[in-house]
Amino acid sequence: MGKKLNMLLVCLLGFYATASSSDFGITFKGFIKTDAFFDTRQTVTVREGHFLLYPDKVKLDAQGNDVNDGFTFNMLSIQTRLTGTVSGPDAFGAATSGVMEGAFFGHSNGDVNGFRLRHAFVKLQWEQSALLVGQYWHPMFITEVFPGVISFNTGVPFQPFSRNPQIRWIHTSGGAELTLVAASQRDFTSTGPKGDGSVYLRNSAVPILDANVKFKSDRTIVGAGVNFKSLKPRLITENNYKSDSRINSISTMAFARFNLEKCTVKIEGVYGDNLTDLLMLGGYGVTGVNEATGEETYTNIRTLSTWGELIFGDQVMYGLFAGYTRNLGSKDNVNTYYSRGNTIASVMRVSPRIACRVGNTQFAAELEYTLAAYGTPDSNGVVKKTKNIGNLRALFSAYLFF
DSSP states (O other): OHHHHHHHHHHHHHHHHHHOSSSOEEEEEEEEEEEEEEESSOEEEETTTTEEEEEOOOOBOTTSOBTTOSOEEEEEOTTOEEEEEEEEEEETTEEEEEEEEEESSOSSGGGTTOOEEEEEEEEEEOSSEEEEEEEEEOTTSOTTSOOOOSSTTTTTTTSOOOEEEEEEEEEEETTEEEEEEEEOOSSSOBOOTTOSBSHHHHHHTOOEEEEEEEEEOSSEEEEEEEEEEEEOOOSBOTTSOBOOOOEEEEEEEEEEEEEOSSEEEEEEEEEEEOOGGGTSSEEEEEEEEOTTTOOEEEEEEEEEEEEEEEEEESSEEEEEEEEEEEEEEOSSOOSEEEEEOTTEEEEEEEEEEEEEEETTEEEEEEEEEEEEEEEEEOTTSOEEEEEEEEEEEEEEEEEEEO
16 A cells, blocks of 8 residues: 555656646645544445445344344544646647546455545536546536535435546536536446446447536526436356347436525435446346346336435534435336345435534534335335334544645
8 A cells, every 4th residue: 555655646746747837737635534433233335334325234143133233333534535636738729627536445345545546537628618538427426416415425325426437528608508428437337247347338338328407597506417328238148148138227317506695405306227336226137038048138227316405604514414215116027136225115314414614624523314114125126015224323524625
């Protein structure tokens, strides 16, 4: 880890020395953050509990005791982040810039504390249009309208969350903004017969395609979007025949932000197919198999999600987040699942918070109550006979921005 960090610092200093001419410039910013959190139950998370999705299901021991019913605690600084913003000379009649950003979140649970890439893109800005090429937020993560919670989960599983290599075109006219994106997958991927990975999207030879439109004024942002994804789960069947089956998915969303006199209001809704790669409930499943060739046909697991947030204050900020998502199952019978939360009917969350910032230092506290309804899926993947399982997370965070 020390060698990797030293190499990174040498590269950054070398880039700074090269870029500090009259045509190029680079500025660094970021933050140091430590999170301490306490849970009343075992949870479904990544990175040693840091990124929480929902409480874990009931798991009984030999005496009928629920082994997941117990307190946990951890303290981590892996969200600490460094961002370099690059400015360059004009090209193609556009102002040029770029961003490279990393954090110590690691690439997997075994790589906690590892420095990983978050964003890395080149941007060309014309008077009314812009072209962004590189790794950036998934187009269903609306940077003007996302939960401002203290928890690093940023409202997951109610809020789409992913960063993707992409080509993004943005055109503005008056208060309207149109965004068109073609993207691949890297750190946030779909799942399938070989587990999680980008291979299913790569083998489909069709990028993720997305379009959204926003209407902006001084106090309001409203918009909507549509997203298309095509996966090819197998190249060859279990019976040794070439497979051409695909699963095509369409998702839609609407969002709004209102900057009122004394508070800010954010709301968003998502209705979509196969949202596993966005850290949400759902995915897809096998609905039929050709007995002779082994060729599979697939069906989408549909998800409905909504969230809202109120924010008050400035130096001392108060916030309240609430989210709800439901597994709507499939239109067809499901034999095998490639999905997240196929035994969960719904998840809800309420999380109040308070944050106090003085200068570049901030301390924040948040209570996050998450309730998951576990049950048994029927033939269409609709979960029934549910039992609610709850978890209360108490989170304390300390920041230093630079």
